[in-house]
Amino acid sequence: MTTPSPRPLSWFIAVLVTIGAIAVRGQAPPPPGFSPIDRTNEAQSKQDATLAPHATPPIATPVDRIPLDKISLPSGFKVELYSSGHPGGRTMVMGPKGTVFMGTRQLGRVYAVVNNGGTRAARVLLQGLTQPNGLAIRDGSLYVLAINRVLRYDDIENKLDNPGMPVDMTQAFNLPTEVHHNWKYAAFGPDGKLYVQVGANCNICEVNPGIHSQIRRYNLDGSGMEIVARGVRNTVGFDWHPVTGELWFTDNGRDWIGNEGPQDELNRVVRGQEGAFYGFPYCHAEGIPDPDIRRPQPCAGVVMPAALTGPHVAALGIRFYTGTMFPQSYRNVAFIARHGSWNREQKSGFDVVVARIDGGRARIEPFMTGLLDAKANEFHGRPSYVLPLEDGSLLVSDETNGAMYRITYSAGAGR
Amino acid sequence: MVLTATRTAVVTASILGLIPAAAFGQASPVTERIASCSTCHGEDGNSRLANVPSLAGQPEFFLLNQLVLMRDGVRMIPAMVPVVGDLTDADIQAIASHFAGREARASDEPIDANMATRGRELAKSLRCGSCHLANLQGRQQIPRLARQRIDYLIRALRDYRDGTRAGADTLMNNAVAGVSDADLGALAHYATAPQP
Numbered sequence: 096m097t098t099p100s101p102r103p104l105s106w107f108i109a110v111l112v113t114i115g116a117i118a119v120r121g122q123a124p125p126p127p128g129f130s131p132i133d134r135t136n137e138a139q140s141k142q143d144a145t146l147a148p149h150a151t152p153p154i155a156t157p158v159d160r161i162p163l164d165k166i167s168l169p170s171g172f173k174v175e176l177y178s179s180g181h182p183g184g185r186t187m188v189m190g191p192k193g194t195v196f197m198g199t200r201q202l203g204r205v206y207a208v209v210n211n212g213g214t215r216a217a218r219v220l221l222q223g224l225t226q227p228n229g230l231a232i233r234d235g236s237l238y239v240l241a242i243n244r245v246l247r248y249d250d251i252e253n254k255l256d257n258p259g260m261p262v263d264m265t266q267a268f269n270l271p272t273e274v275h276h277n278w279k280y281a282a283f284g285p286d287g288k289l290y291v292q293v294g295a296n297c298n299i300c301e302v303n304p305g306i307h308s309q310i311r312r313y314n315l316d317g318s319g320m321e322i323v324a325r326g327v328r329n330t331v332g333f334d335w336h337p338v339t340g341e342l343w344f345t346d347n348g349r350d351w352i353g354n355e356g357p358q359d360e361l362n363r364v365v366r367g368q369e370g371a372f373y374g375f376p377y378c379h380a381e382g383i384p385d386p387d388i389r390r391p392q393p394c395a396g397v398v399m400p401a402a403l404t405g406p407h408v409a410a411l412g413i414r415f416y417t418g419t420m421f422p423q424s425y426r427n428v429a430f431i432a433r434h435g436s437w438n439r440e441q442k443s444g445f446d447v448v449v450a451r452i453d454g455g456r457a458r459i460e461p462f463m464t465g466l467l468d469a470k471a472n473e474f475h476g477r478p479s480y481v482l483p484l485e486d487g488s489l490l491v492s493d494e495t496n497g498a499m500y501r502i503t504y505s506a507g508a509g510r
Numbered sequence: 511m512v513l514t515a516t517r518t519a520v521v522t523a524s525i526l527g528l529i530p531a532a533a534f535g536q537a538s539p540v541t542e543r544i545a546s547c548s549t550c551h552g553e554d555g556n557s558r559l560a561n562v563p564s565l566a567g568q569p570e571f572f573l574l575n576q577l578v579l580m581r582d583g584v585r586m587i588p589a590m591v592p593v594v595g596d597l598t599d600a601d602i603q604a605i606a607s608h609f610a611g612r613e614a615r616a617s618d619e620p621i622d623a624n625m626a627t628r629g630r631e632l633a634k635s636l637r638c639g640s641c642h643l644a645n646l647q648g649r650q651q652i653p654r655l656a657r658q659r660i661d662y663l664i665r666a667l668r669d670y671r672d673g674t675r676a677g678a679d680t681l682m683n684n685a686v687a688g689v690s691d692a693d694l695g696a697l698a699h700y701a702t703a704p705q706p
Contacts, residue, residue, distance in 0.1 A: 147641040148681070150571055150651035153578035154599050203584035223583035225676070273673075275680040297684060 148437045149477070153202055155182040155497035162475035162496065167465040171422070172504050174463070177490055178215035181206040182497035185479040186280070186412070187490060188232045192252040195482070195499070196220070196237055197492065198228045200278055205230065205239055207255050208499070220258060228331065229279025231289060233315070240279035240291060243270040245317065267317025271296075271306050280331040285340050288312040288319075292344075294329035299349045299376050299387055308375050310344065310364075324364055326397065328375040332412040332480070336452065337427050341366050343401070343452075345410035345431060348379055350438040357383045359410045360400035361431070361450055361457055371398045401450075402457035407436035408444030412480030412492075420487025421504045427452065430462065430489060432478040442467060445474045447481060447491055463491060463502065540604040546593065547605065555612040556657075563662045567614030571650045573606035614657040621660070621703050629700025632693055636685055638701075646701055655701035663698035 158179055166174045184197035184206055197206040205221040221227065221239065229240025237251040239261070245268045246261035248254070268291075271277065276294030284290050295308045302308050310324040310333065323342065333344035342364040348357040357379030364371065377385055377393035380403055384393040404410040412432040416425050428449045435445035447463035466476040474495075482490040489502045547565070551557050555566030565573060579585040580594045581602070597605070633639065633646075641652045648654035655663065669675035670682040671689055686694065 144637065144640050145643060147649075147652060150575070152571075153575050154603070201579070201584070203579075203582060225584070274676045275684055 143440050146438050146440070149435070149474075149495075151183050151201060151477075151494055152497070153182055155180045156495075160496075161493075161498050162466060163500070165465040165475050166463060166500065168463055168502060171506060172502055174500050174502050177499040177501040178208045178217055179496070179498040181208065181217040181499075183494055184492055184497055184499070185494050186228050186230050187480050187482040187492055187499070188230045188237075189482065189484070190232055190237070190252045191235060194252050194255065195490070196230050196232070196251075197499075198230045198239070200226045200228055203227065203241075205237075209255065218255070220255065225274065226278035229281035229291060231281045231283055233283055238281060238289065240270075240281045242274055242277050242279070243268070243272045245270070264317045268313060268320075269317070276329045278331070280333065282333060284312060284342070285335050286312075288314060290323065290333065290342070292327065292330050292333075294327075294331075295375055298351065299385060301376060301388060310342070321369070323369045324362070324371060324373055326373040326375045326377075327362075330362075332410070332431070334414050334429065336363075337415050337417045339366065343413060343415075343429060345404065345413050346373065346400075347409055348407065349376075349385070350407070352386055354406065354439045354441065356380060356406040358403040358406050359408055359433075361402040361404050361410065361413070361429075361459070362398065363401045363455055365398075365455070368398075372396055373398050401452070401455055402459050404431065404448070404450075404459055405433065405443055407439040409434035409436065410444075413450075414481050414483055416483055416489070418483055418485075418487030418489075421489075422506075425449070429457070430481045430483075431459075432481050432491060434479055434494070435467065435474055435477050441469070442472055442474060445477060447478050463500075466493075540601050543597070543601055544605055544608050547609070550589075551609075554615070555609045556615045556617075557659055557662075558618060560659075560661050561665055562659070563666075564614065564617070564658055565609035566612035567647075567657070568610055568654050569648045569650055569652070570606045570610035572648060572653050573609055574602055575651050577602040577605060614654060616657050617659045617702050619660045619702070622699050625696045625699035626703045627700075628693075629696035629698070632689075632697055633700055636689070636697075638685075638697070641681065658702060660698045660702050663701055664694055667694040667697060 161176060161179060163174065163176055168174060181197055183199040183202040185200065186198035188196050190196065193210045195208040197208065203222055203224045204219050205227050206217050207220040208215050208217045224241040227239050227241040231238040235250050235252065237248040239246045243265060245264040247264060248258050248261045251258060271293060273296045275296045277296065279291055281289060281291045290310060290312045292310045293307055295302050304325060308325060308327050309322050310327055310330060311320055312323050313320050327346055328349060329347045330344040333342055335342055344362050346360040346362055348359045360380060362373055374394065374397040376388040377390050378397045379385060381399055382394045410431050411434045413429050415427060415429050417427065428451050431448050431450055433444035433446050433448060436443045445467035446461065448459050449462045450457040450459055463478065467474050476493040477495040479492045479494045484490060491500045491502065493500065550559055550562050551565045555564060557564045576585065577594060577597060580587060580590050581597055642648050642655050646655040667686055671686045673683060676683060
């Protein structure tokens with residue numbers, strides 16, 4: 096029998112101190128990734144303390160109750176129902192044959208919406224996954240990211256009836272397993288790498304900056320991970336500017352410090368400044384120090400946003416528009432779906448806005464409105480993601496109604 | 511495990527309901543299904559079996575949501591698997607509506623008054639009422655805690671704390687992170703006790 100090697104005295108002291116600290120608090124340490132700091136003083140929030148996240152119906156809205164007639168658009172634009180019957184559908188990617196794949200959160204499904212010359216049929220492609228929000232398409236393969244799992248379904252559009260077993264790349268990507276703010280957004284960059292985010296695993300807390308609050312990029316096989324942006328609370332939408340090739344991303348601000356924000360952000364990763372720090376948890380919006388998590392000079396070295404996108408609006412999907420159907424003034428603008436607020440007494444968002452980019456700044460203006468009834472403080476739908484189609488029209492997913500809308504433009508259409 | 515779509519339930523844009531009943535074979539009438547729920551969850555939806563939750567008075571949306579998640583295999587509860595697998599959307603809506611309409615009655619478990627008092631303070635600092643509402647009656651996707659069984663609540667809270675269960679929005683995992691077993695017990699006794 097071998098004698099265990101002696102441990103240094105400092106190790107015993109560390110253990111005793113830890114045990115003591117736990118005993119004094121009368122609590123077990125929180126599980127990895129969760130912070131007990133995440134309990135903002137109720138009095139401080141100055142908000143209705145009973146605000147809570149909105150429910151997502153797990154059953155699709157019947158077609159005759161889909162709020163198409165509520166939607167309004169600028170002159171000349173028209174909206175139609177593209178598809179329905181896919182409850183909770185959020186993210187959208189299109190395969191080379193025109194199938195739209197949709198990811199969900201709590202329902203755990205991936206849908207395939209097949210275009211049969213004018214009519215669309217939706218089916219459940221995969222189910223039983225944990226929050227499969229991250230979808231990407233490359234060379235006919237569908238990449239499905241569900242928290243830490245990374246699954247690749249090859250030749251997917253020829254196997255819609257039976258996708259078979261995926262290539263499981265989970266180990267190679269080695270993403271963290273905590274679920275909170277960790278449902279994925281994923282997209283291929285102009286460099287051919289797969290970009291994914293790892294959100295902060297709390298509303299507000301110190302995070303491990305080596306793991307959380309990042310945008311990362313990987314080679315297709317999960318190797319060569321690089322951190323592209325740090326200090327990002329939770330982005331679930333990004334895209335690359337069609338001219339500069341720079342990465343732009345939306346970011347959701349923290350909750351429970353007031354109705355007016357801190358506002359959500361639209362950010363830009365300047366070429367050559369990959370890995371820059373965007374402020375979480377110390378500094379929000381255009382320089383608001385966090386009241387709970389403090390450090391000296393909270394905003395020093397923080398990249399300021401290109402635009403603020405509104406308090407608690409939950410700016411999710413963003414895509415640049417390069418089509419020719421919409422007027423020339425929409426060339427290279429970004430469309431952003433604002434999912435809509437929950438942590439705000441007067442609801443805001445529930446729309447699609449346009450971001451007009453000028454150098455490093457952007458101007459936000461309304462585009463698709465009407466799903467929020469501000470007077471009644473109620474909403475009829477939640478735009479989640481946008482997808483420009485080859486013909487220049489734009490798809491918008493509505494998670495609440497399990498529907499996709501298609502927006503077209505015709506110069507002579509008038510109002 | 512990923513469950514691939516062995517059901518090829520195709521739904522056109524104009525048809526409501528995602529999965530037709532026919533895809534699951536012959537379904538029994540919904541009244542029979544409700545009766546079979548009652549075997550464990552109590553005749554009036556108030557459970558008298560250890561670790562089996564009461565369904566009476568739960569928000570209808572909550573019941574609907576959980577049944578869909580169980581049917582789809584997102585929320586895996588071995589005992590429920592054979593019961594929910596063939597439910598149609600319409601069955602689920604009927605079951606949810608039935609149990610939401612029953613009156614929640616107090617559990618027959620003994621309530622420790624001291625624990626309930628301590629739980630009340632804890633609930634305040636953890637802000638349970640923010641989502642579950644001050645009287646813990648729940649709303650929408652958020653369950654009723656008032657008059658739920660103590661043993662079931664303790665188990666659910668432990669599963670959330672230890673990360674073996676994630677709710678629809680993972681907020682619960684965050685809310686009870688690091689809370690001791692004793693404190694979880696106090697919360698359960700408080701929640702079960704009739705609310706003032």
